[in-house]
Amino acid sequence: MNAIRIDGRSIAEALRARVARDVALLQAQCNVTPGLAVVLVGKDPASSVYVTTKARQAQAVGFKSQQILLPSTVGEAELLDAIEELNVDDTIDGILVQLPLPEHIDRLRVLETINPAKDVDGFHPYNIGRLAAGRPALAPCTPLGVVHLIKTVVSDLNGLDVVVIGRSNIVGKPLAILLGDAGCTVTGAQLQTRNLPDLCRRADVVVAAAGCAELVRGDWLKRGAIVIDVGINRAIDSTGIAKIVGDVAFNEASNRASYITPVPGGVGPMTVAYLLENTVTAAVSRRGLSLDMSTGSAEFGHPAFESEILQPDLQRVT
């Protein structure tokens, strides 16, 4: 059995095209251009790449894009002041502080300073709390992307047995909430979980978000399972070449699964696409707007649940 590959790149591209359409409508109907501000502290190379990608994609869909670059020596108070300025800047709808932050800065304090209505990363306790209570909220981008990818291959999530490996605040925990709200029976597992392979073998969907290279083996999977791989790990292959691998042993898993996301090109592109989607949601919501949008994607809420899901571009794994 060869799993069908879920092509996150093309699904994310379609989502970005929808966001661009929404932005055009917002400009035409309401004279509003969504603004996204990304704050980067220091010059970590990976962070710089992420920030550049986000800014480029924000511009491509028609946003006002702003970058705030601060030295790694910046004081916490100064960083908080910069965020407060963005909080009251009416041209800015989304504020994202690129993580990680230098050790002398209290990350959680920084995240709690962001105006929840502009918290497009969905990390503010207010948004997490509203999400957990099933209320409209800005939800974290990666979990939204994962749900979107699953929905491209299963029309109704209700009743699915899902194992989520990893309990991070950014992925595992909010994802369990979203999937539970969609009617799934969700088991939250971790690296340390007893009988993890057995647990996975009972699941219709396995989401691997543990940050452990090729943790999930082929024989951990029920035949026909859907596999979503959130991991991004550096590894050295048998010929000594460095490469990026996920939390799933891709080739083995492809022989058991019905659908599988590759790494790279699976979940990653969806995360940035949902950052853009969340920014439109924030722009619409904080102005109390209601637009005539056939896709409905600019409603405040969990966009992935309430709007049309784009058809995936599926490719056979070769």
Place this chain on the structure above:
Amino acid sequence: MNAIRIDGRSIAEALRARVARDVALLQAQCNVTPGLAVVLVGKDPASSVYVTTKARQAQAVGFKSQQILLPSTVGEAELLDAIEELNVDDTIDGILVQLPLPEHIDRLRVLETINPAKDVDGFHPYNIGRLAAGRPALAPCTPLGVVHLIKTVVSDLNGLDVVVIGRSNIVGKPLAILLGDAGCTVTGAQLQTRNLPDLCRRADVVVAAAGCAELVRGDWLKRGAIVIDVGINRAIDSTGIAKIVGDVAFNEASNRASYITPVPGGVGPMTVAYLLENTVTAAVSRRGLSLDMSTGSAEFGHPAFESEILQPDLQRVT
């Protein structure tokens, strides 16, 4: 096999005695008397009983206890004003609005108006969000009570397979978070979950919080399982007598389980005891106090996780 009954009444009594000791310390060391305000709208008989119980227990541990009784016709704005007054009243540390509220009042808006630092029910999105992020928070009382009861019979929760039946915002969802933080592998199930009996049979601990009389049968349980019954349902027995039953068929379950909570007298008393505990936590935390308390129960955080767990009073089911 006859399960050992976990006696929530005596465990709650011991917890209340500890709270009373903490209150005495707070008064002696800091001249602080914790204050709990309970707001009741209308005259629902069950709600009136709950409010009276809470007020009586609050007084018994040495709190200042305040009741705000409003007619069922009260306007939402007037109710919000009453809450705002309590928010800024420095003699009040805990604010509880008894649910349910009349239909013309937006329950969620009311709960979000309560100052999160005084939200001793733990229902404010800010507290739910901090709880979900693993940060110090005022956590909901029933989940805290359930974790406490489990800890009276298992010293280390790490690695336990737990099934939680029911996904309410008040019990099931926050309980899954607390148990996951304690290292359990938690599966969130619902009445509609496929193969619910099979799912339960794999669990070390089954928590029933679905609001469905005697849902969990004896043959749903692994031998030696721990059963925590959160349900409170009215039922008519075979002789036509009305009685209160839980979500678990108690007699059948007692023949399979190692430990089981009765209804009434199991989880119920723990909920009110944790309301008192949360009020002390709020009184200490919002003043930035640090007390010399051997029990440590007045630390801001999840009291059940960070403080000594009282020894249970166990009784053989007869």
